[in-house]
Amino acid sequence: MELFAGAVISGITVGILYGLLGFPIVLLYKCTGVANFAQGNIATFLTFVVFVTMRSAGLRILPALGIGLASAAVTGAVLYLVGLRVNADSADHVNMLMRTLALYLLLAGVINVRWSRGEPFAFPTVFPQGALHAGLINISYQAIGATGVAGVLAVLFWLFFKRTAMGVLFLATAERRDIAQLLGVDTRRLTTIAWVMAAVVSLLVGVLVAPTNLLAANMMDLFLLYSFTAVILGGLTSLPGVFAGGVIVGVVGNVVTVYAGDDSSNIAIFGLLLLVLVVRPSGLFGGPSLQRV
Amino acid sequence: MKRSAPATLLVTLTMLATSGCGLTGATVEKASGPGVTDTQIKIGTTNPLTGPVAASCKPVSDGALAWFNYVNNHGGINGRKIVDQVLDDAFTAPEALSNVRQFVNAGVLAVFGGCGSVQPPAILPELAKKGIPYLFPYASSTTLEASGYKRLFLVLPSYGHQLAGLIKTAMHELGPGSVWFANAQIPGSDQTEQQVRQAVQEAGGTYLGGETTIVGTSDYTPLVLKMKAARPDYVVLSQGAPDAARIVQTMAAQNALPKKRILGQANLATAPFVGSVGDIATGRVLTVSPVELATSEAAASCRKAFAKASPPLTAEGYSLFGCGTAQIMTEALREAGKNLTRERLVQILRSWQAKKASPIFPAVTFGASGNLGVTRMILVEIQGGQLASKGELEIAP
Numbered sequence: 138m139e140l141f142a143g144a145v146i147s148g149i150t151v152g153i154l155y156g157l158l159g160f161p162i163v164l165l166y167k168c169t170g171v172a173n174f175a176q177g178n179i180a181t182f183l184t185f186v187v188f189v190t191m192r193s194a195g196l197r198i199l200p201a202l203g204i205g206l207a208s209a210a211v212t213g214a215v216l217y218l219v220g221l222r223v224n225a226d227s228a229d230h231v232n233m234l235m236r237t238l239a240l241y242l243l244l245a246g247v248i249n250v251r252w253s254r255g256e257p258f259a260f261p262t263v264f265p266q267g268a269l270h271a272g273l274i275n276i277s278y279q280a281i282g283a284t285g286v287a288g289v290l291a292v293l294f295w296l297f298f299k300r301t302a303m304g305v306l307f308l309a310t311a312e313r314r315d316i317a318q319l320l321g322v323d324t325r326r327l328t329t330i331a332w333v334m335a336a337v338v339s340l341l342v343g344v345l346v347a348p349t350n351l352l353a354a355n356m357m358d359l360f361l362l363y364s365f366t367a368v369i370l371g372g373l374t375s376l377p378g379v380f381a382g383g384v385i386v387g388v389v390g391n392v393v394t395v396y397a398g399d400d401s402s403n404i405a406i407f408g409l410l411l412l413v414l415v416v417r418p419s420g421l422f423g424g425p426s427l428q429r430v
Numbered sequence: 431m432k433r434s435a436p437a438t439l440l441v442t443l444t445m446l447a448t449s450g451c452g453l454t455g456a457t458v459e460k461a462s463g464p465g466v467t468d469t470q471i472k473i474g475t476t477n478p479l480t481g482p483v484a485a486s487c488k489p490v491s492d493g494a495l496a497w498f499n500y501v502n503n504h505g506g507i508n509g510r511k512i513v514d515q516v517l518d519d520a521f522t523a524p525e526a527l528s529n530v531r532q533f534v535n536a537g538v539l540a541v542f543g544g545c546g547s548v549q550p551p552a553i554l555p556e557l558a559k560k561g562i563p564y565l566f567p568y569a570s571s572t573t574l575e576a577s578g579y580k581r582l583f584l585v586l587p588s589y590g591h592q593l594a595g596l597i598k599t600a601m602h603e604l605g606p607g608s609v610w611f612a613n614a615q616i617p618g619s620d621q622t623e624q625q626v627r628q629a630v631q632e633a634g635g636t637y638l639g640g641e642t643t644i645v646g647t648s649d650y651t652p653l654v655l656k657m658k659a660a661r662p663d664y665v666v667l668s669q670g671a672p673d674a675a676r677i678v679q680t681m682a683a684q685n686a687l688p689k690k691r692i693l694g695q696a697n698l699a700t701a702p703f704v705g706s707v708g709d710i711a712t713g714r715v716l717t718v719s720p721v722e723l724a725t726s727e728a729a730a731s732c733r734k735a736f737a738k739a740s741p742p743l744t745a746e747g748y749s750l751f752g753c754g755t756a757q758i759m760t761e762a763l764r765e766a767g768k769n770l771t772r773e774r775l776v777q778i779l780r781s782w783q784a785k786k787a788s789p790i791f792p793a794v795t796f797g798a799s800g801n802l803g804v805t806r807m808i809l810v811e812i813q814g815g816q817l818a819s820k821g822e823l824e825i826a827p
Contacts, residue, residue: 140659147651249480255744256485257672259706268683273655275684349679350648351706353672355482359648387649394652399643400615 143274144395145388150280152367152387153287156380158342158357159364159371160290161335163379166368167311168331171221171233175240177361179216179336181354182244183209184343185252188260188352198261198344205340213336216240217329248354257351263344283345287380290338294376307331311374363390366410372423381422385409463771465539471763471770472513474533476526476553477544479518482646486671486702486748487545490568491516493732493752494543496743497760500735507763508770514542523552530556539772540565543755545748547571547589547616554579563772565779566755568748570695572621575802581776584802585755585791586720587825588618589668590625592695592807595825597626599809600664600716601633604690607663611640612653612677614669622668638662645673650680658686667694671702682710691716699723699810699817700747711812718807718825721750721790723817728789731757747817750790757788779803792822 158176165173187205190196196204220240221233228236264282268275298304310317310324318324343357350356367386371378386406393405413421465472475494478487491514498512506512515538519526526549533541534556541557544550545568554577557564563581567574570589574582587595601607609630613619619642630637638660641653654677657665665681665688667674674694681687692715697703699719704711722728724745732753736743743749766774782803784793794803809820 140655143655144652147649147655151649151651246480249484253485254488255701255705257675257702257706259708268685273658274651277683349676349683351672351676351679354485355646358482359646363648391649391652395656399641399647399653403644 139273140395141392142272144391146271146274146276148388148391149384150276150284150387151391152384153284153380154342154346154383155360155363155367155386156371156383157283157287157290157338157345158360159368159379159383160294160376161338162364162368163371163374163376164294164338165331165335167374167376168307168328169221169233170230170314171237172365172368173240173335174234174237174361175216175244176335176339177357177364178241178244178248179212180339180343180346181352181357182248183212183336183340184260184347184352184356185248186212187340187344188258188347189252191261198263202263202340202344205344206337209336209340210333213333214329216336217332221332222325222328245354253354257353257356260344260347260352262348277349279345279348286341286345290341291377291380298376303327303330363387363406366406369410370413370421372420375420375422378420378422382420385421462769463539463773464537466510466770469510470513471507471510472515472536472538473540473542473759474529474536474538475514475516475543476519476529476533476541476549477516478521478546478549479516481520481522483521483546483670486697486700487521487568489743489746489749490545490752491543492739492743493736493749493754494756494759495752496735496739496749497732497753497756500738501756501760503738507760508768510770512760512763519544519546519549521546521548523549525549526553527556529553534560534562538562539770540775542759543567543752545569547618550574551617554582557581561772563776565759568751568755571618572625573618577801578799579801580780580799581772582801583779583796585758585794585804586696586751587802587804587807588622588625589695590618590622591825592718593622593666593668593693594625594629595807595823596693596695596716596718596809597629597635597664597666598633599823600691600693601630601635606634606636607690608636608638608661609664609666610638610657610660610662610688611666612657612669613640613642614645614673615642616645619668626666626668635664640666643669643673645670647673647676650677651684653677654680654684654686657681658684662688663690664688665692667692667698669694669697671697671700672706674698675703675706678707678710678715687714693717696720696747696807698812699808701744702748704812704815704817707812708815712814713811715812716820717810717812718823719747719810719817720804720807721747721754721788722808723810723819724750725816726790726819731789754788754790758791758794761785761787 187201191201262279264278268277367382371382390402393402477491502511517529530553540563542565550569551573558579572588627637694717698717765778792806796803806822809823
């Protein structure tokens, strides 16, 4: 029973991180209609920026993170303006999807060439060392802190979308981009802001993952896979749904690992994904897609 | 050395021109074998320069290139310069096979070095079909050891053999105990598990079981909880350096470090592992290294070559392995003399009896048909974030 409880608790903590990485994927999908394959490598790239800043400038984690957040904002805007926005009006959906895939590979290449020698790297945590003991499992302050950050971000974004004019414009753009444009909404500006927010959240995920998973070029590869699963399970357009999806993926994965082995956990996770797609195509929390005919 | 596309094309064209397609090459073929001209010895290396193990594997080919450059700058081998064409296989068997076909077309003397346990079993049949010698990959595989291909030469025992030797040594020194095994899913991992289980039983210990893991697993907590519940005296790791480091980090976070030691194969005697686990590993990890440690006197020649490399290389487990195998290679080429062919090279290697071909490798003996040339490794522990030698141990093939 202790082992089961440990697997569930650890599944929840890692699942929240899957959800957190899935969060910017949903955000961008809502705003642009494109699933961003590059999200994991954006997180890794920006975490390396923080790491290199710490090493080269001799800074501690918090000041370096401050510089990293500013870099994330710039990086998010540049990636969108250079990689996605140019000729976007004449590009179809597949073209945009392939652009995010190209970004994924481009960032992977840059990380490999510039920073990967000698990896993995120990990465400091922004939270205190130590852990709470709960039976067999130790819940580190790092994991508790990550859960807290996820919670704060979820509340902030909920407030943003529900209580601010810009948030409402985001939702309007996501719902009917063409009509929003006709009504004078600057959708390009909004999309740029969405990319900035997505990059900032990605950096936070990277900084939360790196202390336990160690900083490496492929640090987010499996995370991205599980995050996409969380996004689909949650309903692709549902911001709360992505966290629920992440927790489901984390708990199922960890419980199956404990009782059936690491190699069986992927079978369970992706089997569940297929089941949900077949039984409930819009995901557990997504609404059905309606079209006027 | 990672080459740009135009550079690769240039090298390939040059190799084609001198390996039988061109007049010069055709003339040279009569005097020497494929890949050998009056001025050059051409060999090929397929190695992950990108992908999940690139950070560990690239230093292997960099270390070898540093030694070859050092030798070339001091006159080469019997008047010839060594040209090692390194192609990226991204840790995938299809890419490695494609690289080997390029080497076949280019007519290299041998395929040398490289790193990774996934690609070598895949490229071996192609090399065997063409009769191309395959020398000293950083690959640990019972499949390779038992291949029977007489032109395959290994200086790294399989992970199973490494761990069996280590388990017996550890239990001899620290007493028998219970063992839990975290085994990465790579070709030959089933045999590794059998060898570990057998070694534990032979050493008087108890095999508690373990887990086969996926390379790059995102969360090792459930695995470690399972390990913790089993309360082992020893935890045995057959993992790449990054995953081993992640597992040990998670063990520390979950207060699941074993009562006696963590035992791991050669990947733990490298900078990526030691650098990322820090003090956690001090006094808790026993591992093995195929080569003498970076700080040893034996590694002086490699350190000298690394200092002259551009950019300078760090001497550690992977880069030293590359340098050491390049030293064995240059020694074999030197002994093969002016009339260098694939047959002659194989003949020289087969003739060696306890040959000290590199200052950092144990003496090498291949005999008439064996693939593995070494039966000893360096026993290593980690103290204060540094590797410390504890002498040699026997690795029974």
